[in-house]
Amino acid sequence: MRITETRMLHLMGGRTMETQSSIAKAATKVSTGVAVNRPSDDPMRWADGMRTKLSMDRRDAHESTVERARDNLTRTDVALSDMIDGLSRIRELAILGASDSYDAQGRTAAATEIAELFEGMIASANAQSVEGEFLLGGSESDTPPFDPAGVYQGNDVAREIEVGDNLYKQASVPGSLLTAASGLDIFGTISSVQGALAADDALATRALLDDLVLAVDQLSYARTEAGVASSSLEQSLGTLSDLELSLAESLETSVGADPIEAATLLANLGNQLEASRLVSERIISMMALQG
Amino acid sequence: MTSLIGLLGLGGRAYGAHSAGVATIGNNVSNVSTEGYSRQRVDLSANLILGGVRADGAFRAEDFLLSMQERDNAGSLGFASSSTSALLGLDGALSLGPSALPEQISNFFDGLNALQGSPLDGARQQDVVQRANAMAESFSEAANSISGAGHDAQFRANLLAEQANELANTIANANETLALYNDPALADKRDLAAAELAELVGGQARIDSDGKMRFVANGGAVLVDGNTVNALSVTTDPANPAAVTITAGTGAGQRDVTQQLGAGRLGGEVEFITGTIADSLAQLDQLAFDLATALNGVHASAQASDGTTGLPLFDIPVGPAGAASAISVNQVIVDDPSLLATGTLGEPAGDIGGVTSLLSVREALTSGGGTRTATDEAIHLLAGIGRLATDAQSAQDLHTARGDMLAASRDALSGVSIEEEMLRLSEFQRAAEAASTFVSTVDQMLANLISTL
Structure with a gap:
């Protein structure tokens, strides 16, 4: 085929521009490590990458929610632990007060100390989250679940939160576990003990000792519930952590650029551009000689 | 039999025809970078009436189907x-x-x-x-x-x-x-x-x-x-x-x-x-x-x-x-x-x-x-x-x-090649020189004839 010098120059110019454009794309891949930035780069890979990115955002949201719920359960556990400590001290005072060697003055003093411990336990039972929600109120979490007399105002709803795609787990322990609905009324029992000691009634105090043992067990059970829920959330955090790695790999597969391949391509294109330049120079010098 | 005056005309037409070729090549070369330019060619043919050669005008090298x-x-x-x-x-x-x-x-x-x-x-x-x-x-x-x-x-x-x-x-x-x-x-x-x-x-x-x-x-x-x-x-x-x-x-x-x-x-x-x-x-x-x-x-x-x-x-x-x-x-x-x-x-x-x-x-x-x-x-x-x-x-x-391919085909037919144009320029130049020499010779013969009269 007859090919003119002008045509050769035109072809070389076109090829050089194409190569420069390819070099710009390859350089972006090498410098950013991303091969697909927008749908038109590769619609299928972009869609996969976007879905993976949204899954990563969703995973982050789940992780944050689970961490906060776990923190709340930790606060609940601390509150229940404080209550167990208080109840243990009350039981010690009740054992002393039930003894015949204890006199009226001693029982009055014990009753006074129990009243103080009672107030402290009420404060623990009305523990709040960082955001101000009452942890033991069930779903009635906007008001203190226990009134000053220890009467429960909340309900028996244990909150469940989404910890994964359509996967829900328990995130709270209701204060109903401390009421007669779950065994015996812990604060009512303490009030009875305090009343018996204030009345200098050793016999009645002795009759309540077994209930105090049951109350400690009941509190321990509530604490176990919180611990199990917290442990389950901890497992979810582990799963979410594993998912983070998996999603990162998936995102890399979807939109990431192979650095070696991209660098090799860049080097090849550089050589190609240099060759185009040399050929163009040769054609121009041929045309100059002819002129 | 052709007279000396007739020979002078013959040489002049030959010189003109080859000059037209040189001009066409000049036009081609000057348009070497003009977008869409189709190279032109001059067809020479025998002048059957007056004798000698004539240039049949400049024709564009083109292909309608390709266009x-x-x-x-x-x-x-x-x-x-x-x-x-x-x-x-x-x-x-x-x-x-x-x-x-x-x-x-x-x-x-x-x-x-x-x-x-x-x-x-x-x-x-x-x-x-x-x-x-x-x-x-x-x-x-x-x-x-x-x-x-x-x-x-x-x-x-x-x-x-x-x-x-x-x-x-x-x-x-x-x-x-x-x-x-x-x-x-x-x-x-x-x-x-x-x-x-x-x-x-x-x-x-x-x-x-x-x-x-x-x-x-x-x-x-x-x-x-x-x-x-x-x-x-x-x-x-x-x-x-x-x-x-x-x-x-x-x-x-x-x-x-x-x-x-x-x-x-x-x-x-x-x-x-x-x-x-x-x-x-x-x-x-x-x-x-x-x-x-x-x-x-x-x-x-x-x-x-x-x-x-x-x-x-x-x-x-x-x-x-x-x-x-x-x-x-x-x-x-x-x-x-x-x-x-x-x-x-x-x-x-x-x-x-x-x-x-x-x-x-x-x-x-x-x-x-x-x-x-x-x-x-x-x-x-x-x-x-x-x-x-x-x-x-x-x-x-x-x-x-596809456009590149068609452009290449068009270039093969209509593009200006400086190398080709230079060769054709040499051909026309030599022919024009020969015609010029022929005219000079006839002119000399005429001068000799006139001086002996």
Whole structure:
């Protein structure tokens, strides 16, 4: 085929521009490590990458929610632990007060100390989250679940939160576990003990000792519930952590650029551009000689 | 027997014929870089009447079939290149930047996820309302981007029609001049104008028996017929970025060619406006409407922490039309985020049934006619535009390659090769020198004869 010098120059110019454009794309891949930035780069890979990115955002949201719920359960556990400590001290005072060697003055003093411990336990039972929600109120979490007399105002709803795609787990322990609905009324029992000691009634105090043992067990059970829920959330955090790695790999597969391949391509294109330049120079010098 | 005076004339005609060859080569060489220039050649033939040689004028080296193929390809290339450019612009506007629609939809649901841990927390409620606002704004921005791309395409269509009319006038004016005398350079310009017109609107040109070019756009609209031009007019509606009407001619002869173009850069813009823009806006509106309707339905069946039934979370039109640009968060809820319906009807304030129900909309097949989730539909919309862009890019690459091939064929036939021209220049130069020597010899003989008389 007859090919003119002008045509050769035109072809070389076109090829050089194409190569420069390819070099710009390859350089972006090498410098950013991303091969697909927008749908038109590769619609299928972009869609996969976007879905993976949204899954990563969703995973982050789940992780944050689970961490906060776990923190709340930790606060609940601390509150229940404080209550167990208080109840243990009350039981010690009740054992002393039930003894015949204890006199009226001693029982009055014990009753006074129990009243103080009672107030402290009420404060623990009305523990709040960082955001101000009452942890033991069930779903009635906007008001203190226990009134000053220890009467429960909340309900028996244990909150469940989404910890994964359509996967829900328990995130709270209701204060109903401390009421007669779950065994015996812990604060009512303490009030009875305090009343018996204030009345200098050793016999009645002795009759309540077994209930105090049951109350400690009941509190321990509530604490176990919180611990199990917290442990389950901890497992979810582990799963979410594993998912983070998996999603990162998936995102890399979807939109990431192979650095070696991209660098090799860049080097090849550089050589190609240099060759185009040399050929163009040769054609121009041929045309100059002819002129 | 030829006289000495006759021989002098013979030598003069030979010198003139070869000089015409030198002039033609000079013209070729000087136009070596002129776009669309077809090399000219001088055919020498025996002068049967007067004897000797004569130059039969300068002829353009051209191939009508090849020119037709080039114009046909130019129309397809113009269509593909304008489509590619418009689609890549829209693709970038919708997918680049921090507020891509799929991310904002997902972000709203992520905010709800955080709210379920503390539904009564004012800061978290405020955060969810802000995310709902961001999602609504993202819908509006996407609608604005699509509308803006449509308006830009309408503007470009107007410019392209003006350029097409200028080229049509160039062809008509050239027709008028070429009917009077042969001008290869003007014929080149007319061919070039026809090729550019084909790139703009698609279509074909043919040379009628009177030597005038007739240009017919795709669909049969005659844009140039001899000296007559049927100008293109573009009508757009500022309120509707998906509307454009293109007519050819004026008065009773005016006809709507909007749907018939199908090629050329103008055809590409029309396809972008009436196809991509219209479809994308409709899809986006439907997505906004379906998602807001689903969320409003769930919100209305839940209750706020103060015990009141949930208000509509989003304000939207009664139908899908314009929903994407009109969607906004209910101002009452914006002013008082505690009115977010986080609980189940009849349950205490800390219940999270409402939040859980709102979260379930994320996985519900609310969009695409009940086939996709809202985020998937947004991804589908953006990936669809990306797919159109890659298809247009592929078509552009294909027609560019075909154009290169045709240009190479045209160059083989019509291109100017300096090397060839230099060789032919030497031939004509030697022949002219010989003719000059012949004239000098005859002149000397005449001088000798006259001096002996």
